[in-house]
Amino acid sequence: MIELPPLPYSQDGLEPVMSARTLQIHHDRHQAKYVEVVNQLTAELAWPAFSLERVISRAKEEANVKLLQNAVQAWNHAFFWNSMTRDHTAPDGALAEAIEATDDGLAGLKAAFLKAGTGHFGSGWVWLVVKDGAISVLQTHDGDPRKAGDGLPLLVCDVWEHAYYLDHQNNRAAYLEEWWDRLANWRLAARQYDAAASNQAGWLYPFG
Numbered sequence: 001m002i003e004l005p006p007l008p009y010s011q012d013g014l015e016p017v018m019s020a021r022t023l024q025i026h027h028d029r030h031q032a033k034y035v036e037v038v039n040q041l042t043a044e045l046a047w048p049a050f051s052l053e054r055v056i057s058r059a060k061e062e063a064n065v066k067l068l069q070n071a072v073q074a075w076n077h078a079f080f081w082n083s084m085t086r087d088h089t090a091p092d093g094a095l096a097e098a099i100e101a102t103d104d105g106l107a108g109l110k111a112a113f114l115k116a117g118t119g120h121f122g123s124g125w126v127w128l129v130v131k132d133g134a135i136s137v138l139q140t141h142d143g144d145p146r147k148a149g150d151g152l153p154l155l156v157c158d159v160w161e162h163a164y165y166l167d168h169q170n171n172r173a174a175y176l177e178e179w180w181d182r183l184a185n186w187r188l189a190a191r192q193y194d195a196a197a198s199n200q201a202g203w204l205y206p207f208g
Contacts, residue, residue: 052205069143
C-alpha cells in the first residue's frame, strides 16, 4: 500500500498565497482520499506492494481507468506540494540557461504558464517540463496521466478550484501569478532538469 506523504512545510508555511485552511482541506482530505482509493483498489486486485509509479504504469496497461486516475492524482498532488517552497529563489545554473534559451526567457515562460493555466477549461494541471533539454509548458485535464513523450516534469501547479478558491475565489489568474512569483520551487526544478540531462528518473513518490 502507498502512504500519504506529509507536507514538506507546515500547513501555514505558504501563507498568504495559500492558507493553512486550504492546505488542511487539500492535503488531508483531497489527496488523502486518492491515496485511500488507490490502496482499496490495489487490495481488491491483490497486487503486491508496488511503487505508485508502477501502479500507474500497470493501471495503464490494464486500462483500469478508476485506479489510474486516482493513482495519477495521488502522484500529482505529492509533486505539487514539492513544487512549492516558502523560500522562493530565482532559477540558476543550467536550468536558468535553458530558460533563457526559450522565447523571451523567464518572462516569456511565465506568460506561457499563466496563459495555459488560466485558459484551461475546468479542472486540471499546468506543468513545466523538459524534453531533450528544451523547456515547455503543457496542460493535463482532470486526472488524466501525462503522456510518455511529454518529457520530465520540472514543476506543476494545480488549477482545480479547491486549490485556490478559499484564498482567491474565482480569480485563477491572481492565484497563478502569486504562485509563480512567490512559491515556485526552482530548486526542485533544477534537480529535475539535471536528472533529465543525465537520463535519471527524477522525483519519485515516497515508497518503502
